[in-house]
Amino acid sequence: MRIERKLLEKIAEELTKQYGKSETWKRRIIKRVLLNTVSRIVPGKLWIVRGVPELGDKYQHYEVYNKDGNYICTCYIHSWSSRRRPCTHVGAVILYERITSIVEPGPGFEPGK
Numbered sequence: 001m002r003i004e005r006k007l008l009e010k011i012a013e014e015l016t017k018q019y020g021k022s023e024t025w026k027r028r029i030i031k032r033v034l035l036n037t038v039s040r041i042v043p044g045k046l047w048i049v050r051g052v053p054e055l056g057d058k059y060q061h062y063e064v065y066n067k068d069g070n071y072i073c074t075c076y077i078h079s080w081s082s083r084r085r086p087c088t089h090v091g092a093v094i095l096y097e098r099i100t101s102i103v104e105p106g107p108g109f110e111p112g113k
């Protein structure tokens with residue numbers, strides 16, 4: 001089963017509104033999912049998001065944790081500003097989890113198709 005781009009956009013739109021984020025934030029989280037940068041390490045608790053230099057990432061990988069319902073990203077260690085939170089790594093993880101709760105990743109999982 002292929003991922004509908006429209007579905008991805010729709011969920012991203014909902015998240016953007018929910019967190020009061022910008023159109024840019026939305027485009028970035030969609031891009032991170034389309035580039036398949038999110039890996040689920042411990043279900044519900046830990047993910048690794050591959051850094052994308054094009055999106056301004058300085059590190060090769062970012063770890064996103066869910067602690068008691070709050071998402072924490074390793075990029076928060078490097079930035080004192082909370083303005084960007086949730087960052088687009090966290091946004092991408094949430095988007096990835098929403099989309100895979102509808103369609104499980106597997107041989108047929110082709111984001112962006």
Ligand SMILES: [Zn+2]
Pocket residue numbers: 062073074075076087088089090
């Ligand atoms: Zn981050």
